[in-house]
Amino acid sequence: MPASGEKHTSPLVPSRRQVLLGGAALGATALTAGPLVALGPSARATTTRGAGAPLRGDVFTLGVASGEPDHHSVVLWTRLAPDPLAEDGLGGLGRRAVTVEWELARDERFRHVVRRGVETTDAEAGYAVHVEVAGLAPGWEYHYRFRCGRFLSPTGRTRTAxxxxxxxxxxxxxxxxxxxxxxxxxxxxxxxxxxxxxxxxxxxxxxxxxxxxxxxxxxxxxxxxxxxxxxxxxxxxxxxxxxxxxxxxxxxxxxxxxxxxxxxxxxxxxxxxxxxxxxxxxxxxxxxxxxxxxxxxxxxxxxxxxxxxxxxxxxxxxxxxxxxxxxxxxxxxxxxxxxxxxxxxxxxxxxxxxxxxxxxxxxxxxxxxxxxxxxxxxxxxxxxxxxxxxxxxxxxxxxxxxxxxxxxxxxxxxxxxxxxxxxxxxxxxxxxxxxxxxxxxxxxxxxxxxxxxxxxxxxxxxxxxxxxxxxxxxxxxxxxxxxxxxxxxxxxxxxxxxxxxxxxxxxxxxxxxxxxxxxxxxxxxxxxxxxxxxxxxxxxx
Missing domain, CATH: 3.60.21.70 (Alkaline phosphatase D (PhoD))
Known part of the structure; x- marks a missing residue:
């Protein structure tokens, strides 16, 4: 991977700007190209638990983010909100537990996934997801995304120090x-x-x-x-x-x-x-x-x-x-x-x-x-x-x-x-x-x-x-x-x-x-x- 500050674009994949800026502008899309990753039957079986109807709208309207990088870890973030302006502040999700899958890769097309996992969020957390991903290489660029039900988030770019x-x-x-x-x-x-x-x-x-x-x-x-x-x-x-x-x-x-x-x-x-x-x-x-x-x-x-x-x-x-x-x-x-x-x-x-x-x-x-x-x-x-x-x-x-x-x-x-x-x-x-x-x-x-x-x-x-x-x-x-x-x-x-x-x-x-x-x-x-x-x-x- 390129060192910090260098630019790198492969002719086989879209540029960072195309992926990141285009994805951020369009928001989440329905997942039609198969599963994000093979996370096991329990993870794939359901995306919601508790009260409420199945998720029907785009839950990634608020995008993705990362932060707090050190030389071996970084925080990944998203917050679910199919109705982001709901007056109760819960983004149209009411009160339920929602399972979110995430993955971190070395490339924009996620052919080289290095970490993946599942998090559960709920009304108590404002449907926010914070993932602290450790064990990463120092000075490295990574790409990440989330999935909830049939919805796939935009791709984010992050790096370690x-x-x-x-x-x-x-x-x-x-x-x-x-x-x-x-x-x-x-x-x-x-x-x-x-x-x-x-x-x-x-x-x-x-x-x-x-x-x-x-x-x-x-x-x-x-x-x-x-x-x-x-x-x-x-x-x-x-x-x-x-x-x-x-x-x-x-x-x-x-x-x-x-x-x-x-x-x-x-x-x-x-x-x-x-x-x-x-x-x-x-x-x-x-x-x-x-x-x-x-x-x-x-x-x-x-x-x-x-x-x-x-x-x-x-x-x-x-x-x-x-x-x-x-x-x-x-x-x-x-x-x-x-x-x-x-x-x-x-x-x-x-x-x-x-x-x-x-x-x-x-x-x-x-x-x-x-x-x-x-x-x-x-x-x-x-x-x-x-x-x-x-x-x-x-x-x-x-x-x-x-x-x-x-x-x-x-x-x-x-x-x-x-x-x-x-x-x-x-x-x-x-x-x-x-x-x-x-x-x-x-x-x-x-x-x-x-x-x-x-x-x-x-x-x-x-x-x-x-x-x-x-x-x-x-x-x-x-x-x-x-x-x-x-x-x-x-x-x-x-x-x-x-x-x-x-x-x-x-x-x-x-x-x-x-x-x-x-x-x-x-x-x-x-x-x-x-x-x-x-x-x-x-x-x-």
Missing amino acids: PAPGVLGGGMVMAFASCAQYEHGYFTAYRHLAEDEPDLVLHLGDYIYEYQPNSYVSPDGNVRDHRGPETETLANYRQRYAQYRTDADLRAAHAVAPWLVVPDDHEVDNNWAGDAYEKPEIPQPRFLERRANAFRAYYENMPLRRRNRPRGAHIRLYRTVAWGSLVNFHMLDTRQYRDDQACDDGWKICEDAVDPARTITGDEQERWLLGQFRRSRARWDLLGQQVFFAHRVNDSGAVSMDAWDGYRGSRDRISEGWVAAGVRNPVVLTGDVHTHWANELKADYADPDSPVIGTELVTSSITSGGNGADSDPAEHPDLQRNPHIKFRSNQRGYVRTHISRDEVRADFRVVDYVTEPGAPVRTRASFVIADRHPGLTEVTPR
């Missing part, structure tokens, strides 16, 4: 954030899939919790949420299903394994710890709502069993190694943070500089600093949610919802990677609906202070509507904040090429999202060189 200690030939990683279903079409997800990355990071706001037309983009909403604002488990399950009915999102899931962390809208806008957005409007059952949100998040993401929530708590901070090339440190900056200072918003606020304030919580901070000390990776990438660099507006205010509102946390983390001798620290960020490229400084008040790291911020997939192109150099944000080197208020994602010598970041944009089918282009490209934190702009390609 290189073995520990292996630098390898590099990798392509894309990251994205903020996909408001009402604000536009998920065309950027489709282009992300066409880039065929080895790994995708999603940094939060995968769904939005609002009731229809309560959050309207400047360009107007082009499609509607189904159901009320999400509070119950059924609400969240229905909302995830509605997002997954989008073929472009399904294509992005099918093309590569994902690493995911939520931000605020998976629960409630700008929530912080045990505090909800608007304390003036009592939410006496907020922790119950948070528990519902976390349960639905786990059900709908390719996460491991160890990430299963416990009530209103879910452990999602973790490190995933890609050989010795990259450590991906995935952070949670919502669940453990102090409430935003000075009632949130953009403020000049003395409390924001209180060194005791935390955005990560003490336990996660200790864990991350320990990961820095133990790291021997060429690149340490922090996958997290909110703006890390200092950013001041024209009135001198900073965002209380970003790391500026928790300056002590930012200082301890950045000083921690310097003290640990982290070779190449890079922060990856979502949330703000705008592309940014930032140099991280030891002291933002001193223009001559050394650059100690780099931040790449992805724009939204749709949130905020079409946006607009402009000359970044003329934007006042760059003039007020000279460590910020690029800004673009267009929708899109970031594609990175990571090698032993550099990280190349391509800021990918679409010109509109209010209609489907917008072409994609690279608005700007920057290189971060090994052992040289900071940004060098290069010609887009």
Whole structure:
């Protein structure tokens, strides 16, 4: 099989793009070419147990996904839903147990199957299926699919990470954030899939919790949420299903394994710890709502069993190694943070500089600093949610919802990677609906202070509507904040090429999202060189 990052197409089989993108767009098909695999009489005898009529509709409307790759295992995911928008959140299956077959192969036509099995799912699991497949070869590309009754799922592509200690030939990683279903079409997800990355990071706001037309983009909403604002488990399950009915999102899931962390809208806008957005409007059952949100998040993401929530708590901070090339440190900056200072918003606020304030919580901070000390990776990438660099507006205010509102946390983390001798620290960020490229400084008040790291911020997939192109150099944000080197208020994602010598970041944009089918282009490209934190702009390609 080709090494990570290489392309391979056999003349005897369809290309990955034909299989993955076409299959993701069409959804599941009726199985007419015989059995998926010979799994034994008990597995083939029936696909449903318990109450309910036999399955009659396409159960794979929500597609397939994989995630959490390490050097010998990966998670495979699907969720059954013949009626994905059913108000009870159970996808039209009522309450029954359903048997699902799965298989993993080295080729797209499944002539060389290496693992296969059977899982049972039910209403308690939201009809989600999580399969942790172990005993795989490191640095290998695989293909997977599911069958339920006479229905065969689309084919997904996944891969394992290189073995520990292996630098390898590099990798392509894309990251994205903020996909408001009402604000536009998920065309950027489709282009992300066409880039065929080895790994995708999603940094939060995968769904939005609002009731229809309560959050309207400047360009107007082009499609509607189904159901009320999400509070119950059924609400969240229905909302995830509605997002997954989008073929472009399904294509992005099918093309590569994902690493995911939520931000605020998976629960409630700008929530912080045990505090909800608007304390003036009592939410006496907020922790119950948070528990519902976390349960639905786990059900709908390719996460491991160890990430299963416990009530209103879910452990999602973790490190995933890609050989010795990259450590991906995935952070949670919502669940453990102090409430935003000075009632949130953009403020000049003395409390924001209180060194005791935390955005990560003490336990996660200790864990991350320990990961820095133990790291021997060429690149340490922090996958997290909110703006890390200092950013001041024209009135001198900073965002209380970003790391500026928790300056002590930012200082301890950045000083921690310097003290640990982290070779190449890079922060990856979502949330703000705008592309940014930032140099991280030891002291933002001193223009001559050394650059100690780099931040790449992805724009939204749709949130905020079409946006607009402009000359970044003329934007006042760059003039007020000279460590910020690029800004673009267009929708899109970031594609990175990571090698032993550099990280190349391509800021990918679409010109509109209010209609489907917008072409994609690279608005700007920057290189971060090994052992040289900071940004060098290069010609887009």
